[in-house]
Amino acid sequence: MEMPRPDPAVLARKAQLVSRLRTILADDAIIHDEMETRAYECDALTAYKCPPLLAVLPSTTQEVSDVLRVCHDMNVPVVPRGSGTSLAGGALPTADSVILGVARMNDVLETDYPNRVIRVQTGRTNLSVSGAVEEEEFFYAPDPSSQLACAIAGNIAMNSGGAHCLKYGVTTNNLLGVTMVLMDGTVVELGGAHLDAGGLDLLGVICGSEGQLGVVTEATLRILHKPEGARPVLIGFDSNEVAGACVSDIIKSGILPVAIEFMDRPCIRACEAFAKAGYPDCEALLIVEVEGSEAEIAFQLDKIKEIANRHNPVELREAQDADQAARIWLGRKSAFGAMGQINDYMCLDGTIPVSSLPFVLRRIGELSQKFGLEVANVFHAGDGNMHPLILFDANKPGDLETCEAFGAEILKLCVEAGGCLTGEHGVGVEKRDLMLHQYTAGDLDAQLAVKDAFDPRWLLNPAKVFPLAVTEARRVAA
Amino acid sequence: MKMICPKSEAALAEFVAGADGPLAVTGGGTQGVALSGARVSLCGLSGVELYEPGALTLVVQSGTPVAKIEALLAKENQQLAFEPRDMRVLIGTQGDPTIGGVFATNLSGPRRIQAGATRDSLLGVRYVDGAGQCVKNGGRVMKNVTGYDLVKLMAGSYGTLGILTEVALKVLPRPETVGTLRFVGLTPVQAVAAMSKALGSPYDVTGAAHIPGTEPVTLIRLEGFEASVQYRIAELHAVLAEFGEVHAEMGTDVWRDVRDVKPLHAASGNIWRISVKPSDAPEVLAQLEPEAAMMDWGGGLIWAALPESQDARLAVEGVAGHATLLRGDGFPRFHPESAPVAKLANRLRAKFDPRGILNPGLMR
Ligand SMILES: Cc1cc2nc3c(=O)[nH]c(=O)nc-3n(C[C@H](O)[C@H](O)[C@H](O)COP(=O)(O)OP(=O)(O)OC[C@H]3O[C@@H](n4cnc5c(N)ncnc54)[C@H](O)[C@@H]3O)c2cc1C
Numbered sequence A: 001m002e003m004p005r006p007d008p009a010v011l012a013r014k015a016q017l018v019s020r021l022r023t024i025l026a027d028d029a030i031i032h033d034e035m036e037t038r039a040y041e042c043d044a045l046t047a048y049k050c051p052p053l054l055a056v057l058p059s060t061t062q063e064v065s066d067v068l069r070v071c072h073d074m075n076v077p078v079v080p081r082g083s084g085t086s087l088a089g090g091a092l093p094t095a096d097s098v099i100l101g102v103a104r105m106n107d108v109l110e111t112d113y114p115n116r117v118i119r120v121q122t123g124r125t126n127l128s129v130s131g132a133v134e135e136e137e138f139f140y141a142p143d144p145s146s147q148l149a150c151a152i153a154g155n156i157a158m159n160s161g162g163a164h165c166l167k168y169g170v171t172t173n174n175l176l177g178v179t180m181v182l183m184d185g186t187v188v189e190l191g192g193a194h195l196d197a198g199g200l201d202l203l204g205v206i207c208g209s210e211g212q213l214g215v216v217t218e219a220t221l222r223i224l225h226k227p228e229g230a231r232p233v234l235i236g237f238d239s240n241e242v243a244g245a246c247v248s249d250i251i252k253s254g255i256l257p258v259a260i261e262f263m264d265r266p267c268i269r270a271c272e273a274f275a276k277a278g279y280p281d282c283e284a285l286l287i288v289e290v291e292g293s294e295a296e297i298a299f300q301l302d303k304i305k306e307i308a309n310r311h312n313p314v315e316l317r318e319a320q321d322a323d324q325a326a327r328i329w330l331g332r333k334s335a336f337g338a339m340g341q342i343n344d345y346m347c348l349d350g351t352i353p354v355s356s357l358p359f360v361l362r363r364i365g366e367l368s369q370k371f372g373l374e375v376a377n378v379f380h381a382g383d384g385n386m387h388p389l390i391l392f393d394a395n396k397p398g399d400l401e402t403c404e405a406f407g408a409e410i411l412k413l414c415v416e417a418g419g420c421l422t423g424e425h426g427v428g429v430e431k432r433d434l435m436l437h438q439y440t441a442g443d444l445d446a447q448l449a450v451k452d453a454f455d456p457r458w459l460l461n462p463a464k465v466f467p468l469a470v471t472e473a474r475r476v477a478a
Numbered sequence B: 001m002k003m004i005c006p007k008s009e010a011a012l013a014e015f016v017a018g019a020d021g022p023l024a025v026t027g028g029g030t031q032g033v034a035l036s037g038a039r040v041s042l043c044g045l046s047g048v049e050l051y052e053p054g055a056l057t058l059v060v061q062s063g064t065p066v067a068k069i070e071a072l073l074a075k076e077n078q079q080l081a082f083e084p085r086d087m088r089v090l091i092g093t094q095g096d097p098t099i100g101g102v103f104a105t106n107l108s109g110p111r112r113i114q115a116g117a118t119r120d121s122l123l124g125v126r127y128v129d130g131a132g133q134c135v136k137n138g139g140r141v142m143k144n145v146t147g148y149d150l151v152k153l154m155a156g157s158y159g160t161l162g163i164l165t166e167v168a169l170k171v172l173p174r175p176e177t178v179g180t181l182r183f184v185g186l187t188p189v190q191a192v193a194a195m196s197k198a199l200g201s202p203y204d205v206t207g208a209a210h211i212p213g214t215e216p217v218t219l220i221r222l223e224g225f226e227a228s229v230q231y232r233i234a235e236l237h238a239v240l241a242e243f244g245e246v247h248a249e250m251g252t253d254v255w256r257d258v259r260d261v262k263p264l265h266a267a268s269g270n271i272w273r274i275s276v277k278p279s280d281a282p283e284v285l286a287q288l289e290p291e292a293a294m295m296d297w298g299g300g301l302i303w304a305a306l307p308e309s310q311d312a313r314l315a316v317e318g319v320a321g322h323a324t325l326l327r328g329d330g331f332p333r334f335h336p337e338s339a340p341v342a343k344l345a346n347r348l349r350a351k352f353d354p355r356g357i358l359n360p361g362l363m364r
Helices: A008-012 A014-022 A034-040 A061-073 A126-136 A152-158 A202-206 A240-252 A265-275 A294-309 A322-333 A335-342 A354-371 A399-416 A432-438 A441-454 A468-477 B009-018 B066-075 B099-105 B150-154 B188-199 B226-239 B253-259 B278-288 B312-316 B339-352
Strands: A054-056 A078-081 A098-101 A108-112 A117-121 A175-181 A187-191 A215-222 A230-237 A259-264 A284-291 A315-318 A344-347 A375-380 A385-392 B023-026 B038-041 B048-052 B057-061 B122-129 B134-138 B162-170 B177-184 B205-211 B217-224 B246-250 B270-276 B292-296 B301-306 B321-327
Touching (some): A008 A014, A014 A054, A034 A054, A034 A098, A078 A215, A108 A126, A152 A215, A175 A202, A240 A259, A240 A284, A240 A354, A259 A322, A284 A294, A294 B226, A335 A375, A344 A399, A441 B150, B009 B134, B057 B066, B188 B217, B188 B278, B188 B292, B205 B253, B217 B253, B278 B292, B312 B321
Parallel strands (some): B023 B038
Antiparallel strands (some): A108 A117, A117 A215, A175 A215, A230 A315, A344 A385, B177 B246, B205 B217, B270 B321, B292 B301
């Protein structure tokens, strides 16, 4: 992975930087020892590593502002970091950068049930936001599979989604306000507990900007009362086409399930071998979950079963109790673990229009033959967000490169089919160089103009999202 | 006044690039924004590019009339989730609202509280910026985090950053049944308490409005399959027992009135739209003492008719929120921005519209 050359002037001033930061932060909030900065050398995309110059762990918005002002002053790049679970290398440091971690900022600032909002510091983990409102039976809807570990900070930066976003939306649809610090230390408030932020929708731009426009320190999030209940049904088919048609028919029928998950045969087999969930051995599996009272659930599931039956399923299994529901989800939830058991794997995240599903799956099969690597598909079918898992052997020379080339072909295929490179994981460094497949240089220019406006010196989270060649002139001029 | 009506995005781009003065961009002209400059109408960019009911997606040119889109969706039992408001009677305008105008103003209807804002339904845009460049952002799939989200930036920017030419949007199934619970005689404080309780329940409330007056009415909407609506009406009855007698009724008419802000149709003076936290709404309303008013979004949105001399923004001082002047004069249309936000907004404007020719001054 090509990264910009570290700035020797910055490397040379490390000691000076540390001493200035000491006037702002407690000693234990500055990590500059080379052994310890290692802890920040990568995120969950572990193929790429580079220890930062140093890392800081501020506790307040004021400290974040002071740190940024010093870095701005000394021309030091800053990489914001939540929990480091990005799968796109979004939090990958450069050797001349300061990692600014918000992990110590994890307080709940205000819980407001009548207005259905919670305000938190962004270092708080996703799951613990729901945890904070559980006593009143409320929850925070976006639920990435990494929710135990990932922070709201990273969720906002990546506009993360989850299994239930078909009904509840992704992060941007549930984010009402932020406190954010610009690279020059300016603190900006956007939105709040009211539903409509006024003026230009800067909040909407911040969400999904991958830490390149500002450091988000606090967030106001929408919370909801939990549904009365939820129940899945498992439907097996002997072809991907038919499974795809069934998804489309369910959606057209007027039912809006909270989740429709799709697994193909290689994925079903791997999950079954690993988790023994009792899945049928078939070509394609759907897990469809609906919510409501007992009667509402039964009504919706009856309709879904009726639609599925028209497509001659090889298996149709409704959960009769909580235990059976858990078994239906068991395989799906262990998909990543199952793959990890067999092999090293790379998880892709392109989105396609649901209608092109059969075509895309067929092409992926052909590409798999061509590259000589196996691939298993599991994905959020209701919204077309695919997660092809390419299996490779990290110890075999050349396998990672073949895997990356295969992955790039799949993502280009998603774009050709009318979709996009990434549905929820973000571009980071991983998909940076594919951006010109989805957008023209002119389209990217409009995005770079936003970066110019928020971070004119181009110091925040360098070398992510855009191809280096596209940003070079701006970085040099900054 | 002369009006040009380009028939293609390319023609529009060429016109903008060659423009030597301000442009007044209009869709259907129903929002009543008075602008000076050469009039550019989007009526020539009309038509459906793609509609996939099974994927809940629709791609249309920006000048397409909303009525046409709604009719198309109705055939498949689908609808625009955000319930675009028809502002013609309230503002006193004519014309046919276009989908581009709906997204450019980002005014969401009653279902905002459950299905999201107008901008939340927007998946992708094509637009022509102030320099005449054609730009695409987002796409037509429901999940897309590829690059920065300029789709949101375009929504609600009133054509001041770019002229929308094509929009891709998410649609939703149209509910089989609509049921409404109606309370009579609640004070604004009681009404907000009742609406908050309903919205904080598991019963998936899709509308919560209050119309004050001599006989105040509070409305709570439930949508879905018939049996499910009946069930939830019964449950909410019990949850809201403390708020007195309640009537349940079926049908959508009353929600069309809420959507189009009918309680203010006969009012004189200025019309303000105020976004606040629901619990702050009763106090704001008390301070304003409007001639006519309505609370939507469980109290989170106040519509108020005020004398031309009265500044609604004084009532929002000290609480989170903002006020927009939608009809009348005497005050800036938009709430003043904080200094750091204004600085960012101005920098963005300088980038997207370097000559300052797109609806100049409209959002100041
Ligand atoms: C097993 C596994 C499963 C996953 N499942 C999902 C899933 O279902 N859905 C999904 O969407 N993602 C998923 N992810 C990806 C990842 O968890 C998300 O992208 C998550 O939001 C990252 O959060 P984080 O706190 O770990 O961020 P980090 O990895 O620390 O950082 C991510 C990005 O956010 C930026 N950032 C961090 N903090 C700030 C801040 N305060 N201000 C501004 N920018 C900041 C960083 O610079 C970086 O660009 C999964 C990851 C793993 C490992």
